[in-house]
Amino acid sequence: MEKKQKERKGHLVLVPCPLPSHMSPMLHLAKLLHSQGFSITVIHTQLNSPNQSHYPEFSFESIGGSMLESYSAFDGDVMLFLSELNMKCETPFHDCLIKMQLCSQYNPISCIIYDSVMYFSAAVADDLQILRIVLRTSSAANYIGLSILDENDCHSTQECRLEEPVAGFPFLRMKDMPLFSTQKHTRKVLTCIYNGTKTASAIIWNSLWCLEHALFEKIEDETLVPVFPIGPLQRYSSNFSTDVLSEEQSCMAWLDKQAQSSVVYVSTGSVITMSKDELLEMAWGLANSDQPFLWVVRDCLVNGSDGVEQLPREFHESTRSRCRIASWLPQQKVLAHRSIGCFFTHNGWNSTIESIAEGVPMLCWPRVGDQRVNARFVSHVWRVGLQLEDRLLREEIDRAIRTLFVDEEGIQIQKQAKELKKKVEISLRQEGASSDFFGRLVKYIRLQETMISLSNA
Structure with missing residues (x-):
């Protein structure tokens, strides 16, 4: 393990959300970054943990034990699930990073890349003064839709207004806005997700410039951090090992x-x-x-x-x-x-x-x-x-x-x-937009590593 870590430049810690639709893009991203010479450690919960035998090139650390038995226990309330998940993961995640920093088998951590809904990662990374980048596994359109909800008390579902266009987003109707099974935890979770995203050093997106370029420009202007739309991530590393049924x-x-x-x-x-x-x-x-x-x-x-x-x-x-x-x-x-x-x-x-x-x-x-x-x-x-x-x-x-x-x-x-x-x-070709943004992402992480090394010298 020590030799494998030392042979590679840059140690990235990735924090996926245990929901299957979130786990998959993060693991594809891990494969992609590993191909560029980074060593990868995936820190995950026990719930829906990845099959480590499929990723022998990665290191894995588990946090949280059996704190959450299943998503179904929350009756489909995704906001309640995310609220509980973040509350119960923060301390174990902090302790895990401290243990890794003290362990000789790991290189120093260059950067933490976390799913935007795993917002506990932001506070821990900032406390330990580690560079953090957020991965958004949904569309740029959804991000802006959620920001509108966050600014307007989460939802307006009056029956008479459902067909009305959304202000500033005219091709969406009120009925097209993001919907959650309950609103009880929505405000708190959305606020935490947005704070974690807007204060990150950069944002990786599993989307494409050709699909949402105007929205990416708007988001970059508002957040003042670089945005890297490098999707679709599954097309870079499609030959994952799977169980043949x-x-x-x-x-x-x-x-x-x-x-x-x-x-x-x-x-x-x-x-x-x-x-x-x-x-x-x-x-x-x-x-x-x-x-x-x-x-x-x-x-x-x-x-x-x-x-x-x-x-x-x-x-x-x-x-x-x-x-x-x-x-x-x-x-x-x-x-x-x-x-x-x-x-x-x-x-x-x-x-x-x-x-x-x-x-x-x-x-x-x-x-x-x-x-x-x-x-x-x-x-x-x-x-x-x-x-x-x-x-x-x-x-x-x-x-x-x-x-x-x-x-x-x-x-x-x-x-x-x-x-x-x-x-x-075309986007995925060598000089295409997604490929170009991925190249920029790698250079950005390397540059940040260099700047941190110089400041610590």
């Missing part, structure tokens, strides 16, 4: 047999739940569309129960020849498959940017958090999808799928999705 193999073999751009891929992420009625409306909307579909139905998708068991026999009989249902699939691999023609998604940012990167049109069904902002941008700014409004109805699902695959509007959306994919590919 028989379910995955059979579904990919099934996709191989389908016509090009014909399959509707359906997934609502790792956290979202739905009612039985919503499950049935989704099922019959898919069935009535006559398109083949691949549907991820998690074990606890329907209010904590097995969703597959809630589907009627008639549904299975009518769709047997053109449907596959799985409890888990490697989404990036699925979206890259030639047979996928549409992604029916909740519009979490990872799902949204993965779909954009693969040129797959989206059918948007946003629920909470940043999903509503993302869906609005997909459907009305980037124009690479359609959004289902309000209640989930089988007739609307059927109509939207047929529009995406058959109608002139759908053909234009398909064309725009392919054009946006090309822009992503």
